[in-house]
Amino acid sequence: MPDYSAAPPRRPKGAPAPARPGRYTGFVRTLWVLFVGGVLAAGGYVLAVNSNFLNLFGRMPNLKSLENPRSELASEIYSADGVLLGKYFRENRTPAEYKDLPQNLIDALVATEDVRFEQHSGIDPRSISRAVVALGRGGGGSTLTQQVAKVLFKTRPDQPNTLNDGSLNGSGKVGILVAKTKEWLLAIRLERNYTKREILRMYLNTVEYGSNAYGINTAAKTFFNKAPRNLTTPEAATLVGIVNAPGRFSPKVHPDRSRRRRNWVLRQMAKAHYIPAAELAADTAQPIVLHYSVENAAKGLAPYFRTEVAKSLLAWSKETDHDLYADGLKIYTTIDSRMQQHAEAAVNEHLALQQKWFSAHWKGQLPWRDENGKVIPNFLNISMRRTERYKSLMNIYDGNRDSVNYYLRKKYKMQVFSWQGEKEVLMSPLDSLAYYKRYLQAGFMAMNPLNGQVKAWVGGPNFKYFKFDHVRQGKRQPGSTFKPIVYTAAIDQGYSPCYPRPDVPTTFPAVAGRAPYTPQNFEGGYSGRTFTLRQALARSMNSITAWLVYKLTPEIIVGYAKRLGITSPIDAVPSVGFGASDCSIFELCGVYATFVNKGVWTSPVMVTRIEDKNGNVLREFQPQTKEVLSEETAYIMTNMLQASTTEPGGTSTILHTGFNFPYEIGAKTGTTSNYSDAWFMGITPDLVCGMWIGGEDRSIHFRTGAYGQGARLALPLYGIFMKKVYADKDIAINRGPFPLPAKPLSIEIDCSKYTGAAQRDTIPYDQKMARPDLEGPDKQDI
Numbered sequence: 001m002p003d004y005s006a007a008p009p010r011r012p013k014g015a016p017a018p019a020r021p022g023r024y025t026g027f028v029r030t031l032w033v034l035f036v037g038g039v040l041a042a043g044g045y046v047l048a049v050n051s052n053f054l055n056l057f058g059r060m061p062n063l064k065s066l067e068n069p070r071s072e073l074a075s076e077i078y079s080a081d082g083v084l085l086g087k088y089f090r091e092n093r094t095p096a097e098y099k100d101l102p103q104n105l106i107d108a109l110v111a112t113e114d115v116r117f118e119q120h121s122g123i124d125p126r127s128i129s130r131a132v133v134a135l136g137r138g139g140g141g142s143t144l145t146q147q148v149a150k151v152l153f154k155t156r157p158d159q160p161n162t163l164n165d166g167s168l169n170g171s172g173k174v175g176i177l178v179a180k181t182k183e184w185l186l187a188i189r190l191e192r193n194y195t196k197r198e199i200l201r202m203y204l205n206t207v208e209y210g211s212n213a214y215g216i217n218t219a220a221k222t223f224f225n226k227a228p229r230n231l232t233t234p235e236a237a238t239l240v241g242i243v244n245a246p247g248r249f250s251p252k253v254h255p256d257r258s259r260r261r262r263n264w265v266l267r268q269m270a271k272a273h274y275i276p277a278a279e280l281a282a283d284t285a286q287p288i289v290l291h292y293s294v295e296n297a298a299k300g301l302a303p304y305f306r307t308e309v310a311k312s313l314l315a316w317s318k319e320t321d322h323d324l325y326a327d328g329l330k331i332y333t334t335i336d337s338r339m340q341q342h343a344e345a346a347v348n349e350h351l352a353l354q355q356k357w358f359s360a361h362w363k364g365q366l367p368w369r370d371e372n373g374k375v376i377p378n379f380l381n382i383s384m385r386r387t388e389r390y391k392s393l394m395n396i397y398d399g400n401r402d403s404v405n406y407y408l409r410k411k412y413k414m415q416v417f418s419w420q421g422e423k424e425v426l427m428s429p430l431d432s433l434a435y436y437k438r439y440l441q442a443g444f445m446a447m448n449p450l451n452g453q454v455k456a457w458v459g460g461p462n463f464k465y466f467k468f469d470h471v472r473q474g475k476r477q478p479g480s481t482f483k484p485i486v487y488t489a490a491i492d493q494g495y496s497p498c499y500p501r502p503d504v505p506t507t508f509p510a511v512a513g514r515a516p517y518t519p520q521n522f523e524g525g526y527s528g529r530t531f532t533l534r535q536a537l538a539r540s541m542n543s544i545t546a547w548l549v550y551k552l553t554p555e556i557i558v559g560y561a562k563r564l565g566i567t568s569p570i571d572a573v574p575s576v577g578f579g580a581s582d583c584s585i586f587e588l589c590g591v592y593a594t595f596v597n598k599g600v601w602t603s604p605v606m607v608t609r610i611e612d613k614n615g616n617v618l619r620e621f622q623p624q625t626k627e628v629l630s631e632e633t634a635y636i637m638t639n640m641l642q643a644s645t646t647e648p649g650g651t652s653t654i655l656h657t658g659f660n661f662p663y664e665i666g667a668k669t670g671t672t673s674n675y676s677d678a679w680f681m682g683i684t685p686d687l688v689c690g691m692w693i694g695g696e697d698r699s700i701h702f703r704t705g706a707y708g709q710g711a712r713l714a715l716p717l718y719g720i721f722m723k724k725v726y727a728d729k730d731i732a733i734n735r736g737p738f739p740l741p742a743k744p745l746s747i748e749i750d751c752s753k754y755t756g757a758a759q760r761d762t763i764p765y766d767q768k769m770a771r772p773d774l775e776g777p778d779k780q781d782i
Contacts, residue, residue, distance in 0.1 A: 069152040069190075071206045072214070073328030073613055077306055080453070080608070083337035086300040088310060090325045093214035095205045098197050100229050101216070105236040106200060107274035112240050112265050114144040115272055118196060122146070122187030142183065144203050149186035150179075151206045204228075209239060210246030210253075211294050218295070223251060225291035233275065234283045237265040251288045259288050297463070301340050304459025304469045309333065309606050316610075316619070328613030334453035334605055338731050339446060342724035343456035347442050350717040351461055352419040354693065354707075355440050361702060367438060368699045371674060376699055380434055383697070384408060389429055417465035436465070437696060443470030443585050444691045444717065445604075449593030452602035452623035455687070456721075470692060475568055475582040479670030479710065480540045481679040481690075482561075482579035484637060485591065487537050489560040490548050491633050497534040497640050498751035503527045506546040508574040517574045519546040522671075522705070532751045538643035538650040540669060542578065549577040563628040565590035565601050579670060585690040592681050593688045595637040595666075598741065599629030631741045638738050639749050641666030641683060651711050655682075659719040661726070664737045669715060675701045675708025682718045685734040687725075691717050 074089035087094070110117050116124050122145045142150070190199060209219035219239050220228045231239070241261035242249045251258035263284040270280040297303060310324065313331065317324045358367075368379040384390050390404065397403040411428045416435060427435065439461065446456040459469035468474060491497070503526050508517040521542045536544035549557055554572040561570050566588075570581040586604060594601045603624040610618045629637075644652040644667045652667035663684065670679030676698040682689045693713045695701050702708030725731055 069202070071152055072326035074218075075324055075327060075329035075331060077309065077331040077333060079301070079333060079335045079337040079340070080455075081337050083301070085302050085333070085335065085337070086297070086306050087295060088306075088313075088324050091208075091214040092212050092218045092295055093205065094217045095215060095328070096201070096217045096228050098201045100227065101201065101204060102229050102231055102236065104233040104274075105204070105216070105228060105231060105240070107272070108233070108237045108240040108265055108269055109144070109200070109204065111268040111272040111274055113147065115268075117144050117200075122189075122191040123184050143187060145187040145190050145199050146183040148199055148202045148206065149183045149190060152202065153182075153186060207243045208246050209242045210250045211292075212296075213294075222294055223290055223292055225293060233269075233279070234262060234266070234286050234288070237269065237283070238262045238288055241265045251290055252292050255288060262288065301337060301344070302335055302457055303463035304471065305333075305335060305340075305454070305457035305606070307463075307467075308457070308459075308469060308472055312607070313610075320618070322618075329618070330611040330613075330615070332608050332611070334448075334455065334608060335457065336455045336731065338728055339456040339725060340458075342728065343444055343446060343458050343721055346717055346721040346724060347444055347458045347461070348419075350720055351440060351442050351693070354713060355419055357707060358440055358702065359438065361707060362438070367695070367701075368697065370699065373703070379699070380430060380437075383437065384430060384433055387433070417462050437700060439466075439696070440693060441466065441468075441470055441474075441696055442691065442693045442717070443474060444689070444721070445471045445585050445589050446687055446689045446721075447589050447593060447604050448686055449596035449602065449683070449688045450686055452593070452605040452625075453608075454604050454606050468696075470585070472584050472586040474692075475584045476677045476692060476694065476698070477581070477672040478579035478583055478588060479672040479677060479679055480545075480579060481588060481668050481670035481681050481710070482583075483537060483540065483545050483577060483670075484595070484641065484668055485561050485564060485566075486545055486548050486552070486557055486577040487533060487640060488564070488595075488629065488633060488637050489552050489556055490533065491636050492560075492629070493552060493556075495533060495548075496747045497636060497749050498532045500530045500532055501536065501544045501547060502530045503541060503543050505543060506550050508546075508550060514573075519543065519575070519578065534640050534643045534749075534751050535647055535649075537640050537668075538647035540644075540651050545577045546574070549574060561591075563601070564594055565603075579672065585692055588679075588681060589688050589690045592641075592668075592683055592690070594628060595634050595641065596683050596685065596688060596738070597634070598631045599627055599634035601626045601628045632743070632745055632747075635738070635741045635745070636747070636749060638666055638683065641668060642738075644668055652680075652682075652715060654711075654715065655719060655722075659723060661719075661722065663726075663735045665722075666738075667715075667718075669710035671705070671709040671711075674698075675703070675705065675713075677701075678708060678710045678713035680710050680714035680718050682722070684722075685736060685738050687733060689718055689721065693717070 072089070072091040072093060074087040074092050074094055076087050076094065077085045079085055114124070120143060122143060124143050194202070204216040206215065208214050209216075209222070211222050213219040213222040216228045216239065219242070220226050220231055220235075223239065224231065224235050226235070238251055238258060238261075241258065241264070242251070244261075248254065249258050249261045251262075266275070266280055266283050269275045270277060275283070293299070297307065300306075309331070313324050316322070322329065366375050366379075368376045370376055390408070393404040393407055408430050409428045411426050411431070413424060414427055414432065415422050416425050416427070416432065417439075441460055442458070443460070444456065444458040445454065447454045457471055459471045459473070460466040490499075503521070505518050505520070505526055510516045519542045522540075526543055531539070531541065531544060533544065533548075535541075554574060554576045557576050558570045558572045561576075566583050568581065568583045568587060570576060570583075573580065590601060590604055593604075605621060605623045607621050609620045612618055642664060644650045645655050645665050646653065651669040652665075655661050655665055655667065666683040668681045670681075671677065677692060677694045680689075680691050691714050702713070706712060725733060726735070
């Protein structure tokens with residue numbers, strides 16, 4: 001057994017020292033073990049994130065998602081002549097092609113966000129240390145590719161989706177680390193699937209720029225009203241500077257801060273040698289000049305039409321699993337942008353003038369009156385209770401009327417509509433309601449009767465302030481514009497346009513619950529003279545229309561209205577022939593189009609086709625058609641409607657004598673009791689127009705026929721519109737006569753040789769109706 005207590009032998013002089021462990025060998029080994037362990041742990045962590053181990057991290061996108069990354073794209077709606085009318089979106093984004101991205105924009109982006117973009121493969125090793133330092137702030141060290149991954153796949157904990165449903169996703173710094181890891185992995189995969197150019201395009205098309213602008217196309221238009229390709233270097237630098245913090249660097253909200261940020265971007269460009277020093281000095285000295293305009297539903301052509309189209313598109317989207325507000329659809333409509341511009345201009349021009357007269361007509365007085373002309377008590381309070389503001393306040397204050405009334409009467413600064421432009425005023429909600437109740441409303445629609453295509457649609461005075469659509473959504477009594485339906489039934493039942501009938505009263509006998517009813521002419525009396533049916537319709541004589549309803553029965557009239565496209569409920573009562581039941585402009589245009597289209601009713605069409613974002617046709621639309629009249633009856637009615645513009649005493653002769661239209665036009669005016677509604681319908685060989693003007697409430701209207709009847713309040717709108725259309729060389733509109741039917745007519749329509757039909761007078765209607773003073777009465781025929 002060795003003696004361990006003995007001293008160790010001495011090493012001979014000059015002999016080498018024996019080998020033994022060095023001072024640092026254990027430390028190096030420890031580092032190596034830690035390094036290998038760290039690598040393995042990191043690898044294991046990455047694998048765990050990638051596989052969503054135990055559902056701790058949330059799932060990763062599949063290969064299909066990576067190959068087709070999806071961001072929300074605005075759907076675009078176009079006119080028939082290729083003009084962009086507007087968009088449907090939650091995020092207003094329209095993608096730009098790489099060829100449309102200017103080099104100064106790309107240089108600004110790379111110099112600012114990822115100067116080594118061309119050298120790395122998704123992850124920049126030099127930036128990882130910055131990411132670790134900035135982990136607590138949730139940013140730093142991200143390459144452009146990682147930022148694309150973050151935006152496209154919504155990796156951050158504050159962006160809830162199925163990628164972030166792991167149990168660690170919302171855990172503070174741990175959640176941020178998980179998100180960063182996913183972005184690293186996704187960046188590598190994106191770099192494998194896409195070129196650098198494609199990644200740059202993805203970035204610029206996906207990021208947010210503030211002001212509801214997503215993607216460079218929308219941002220350039222919103223802030224500078226330009227296409228991206230036309231951006232100057234300072235403008236490009238401004239937009240690149242925004243994306244880091246849109247709320248903080250918005251040039252609209254924080255111009256000084258935005259300019260400092262822009263100049264920093266320009267200096268980064270100079271540092272990366274993208275711009276020379278001399279250009280840097282000139283660019284940083286420039287002010288930021290904005291041409292700022294945020295796209296929304298109220299802007300652009302045909303906002304009422306676009307809103308109505310959206311209703312049917314949403315139903316179609318639900319049926320076909322599409323998203324109208326995110327799929328980047330292309331919707332092609334029937335609207336003619338030039339006609340639409342003329343229609344909007346005509347409505348603005350006409351309503352502004354009528355509003356001037358209306359305001360003078362009621363100056364110093366309240367316009368909401370009952371049938372006896374007395375002010376309706378408590379009108380505003382009752383109206384207010386129907387508003388969303390009132391309902392919201394009642395909900396907030398648990399039905400406490402004192403609190404609600406306080407806030408309804410509290411004055412605020414607000415922007416209000418006027419025909420002279422928006423103005424800032426100090427008003428309470430009740431003041432505002434009273435202000436807007438005094439404004440006249442209007443609806444206008446034009447369609448091609450031969451194919452049903454809607455060419456123009458104006459639903460009100462101003463979509464921003466008056467959202468209610470008076471073309472299809474609004475329904476009012478059509479007055480005498482309903483009378484052609486009565487005359488259509490008469491022609492079909494064997495009456496000739498030249499059939500003579502005296503101007504005498506017709507009484508409908510009393511029935512259960514209804515007293516005897518004797519319709520009167522507008523002026524209240526009867527001439528006793530004889531008129532042809534053609535003359536009676538031209539003059540809109542109530543007495544002869546009443547006789548036809550009596551002979552044919554109200555039930556027959558209702559049946560013809562349904563055949564001709566009226567879908568609203570109609571009561572089979574004696575007053576049916578005078579438009580006692582509400583209907584819309586949309587429905588009436590279908591009725592009158594049937595006359596022009598040889599007896600074939602055609603449903604109004606608003607959309608022709610829908611394409612996906614790649615141009616693939618998803619659906620095409622064709623009108624519904626139904627033959628409801630003979631070609632002969634339809635032509636006779638067209639001819640009888642022309643009498644309104646040509647017969648002495650006709651209600652629409654001003655179209656030829658005042659507006660000097662040399663073309664064939666058919667027309668019909670309409671007015672309801674107390675002048676609550678003014679209507680006009682006009683037809684030409686390939687255009688049918690319908691329009692209505694009145695107050696938001698039936699109790700708000702002119703007091704005299706000189707201002708309130710259809711020939712005065714509605715007809716001039718048609719004249720203004722058609723004057724613009726006829727003068728527009730780019731619009732191909734048929735200026736010829738109405739085409740004759742294929743077969744000779746079986747009945748006579750030239751009534752001039754029938755001497756038994758005496759004319760009441762020969763003074764043209766428009767001359768009789770010369771406008772009097774503002775308060776002057778007028779009792780002319782409707």
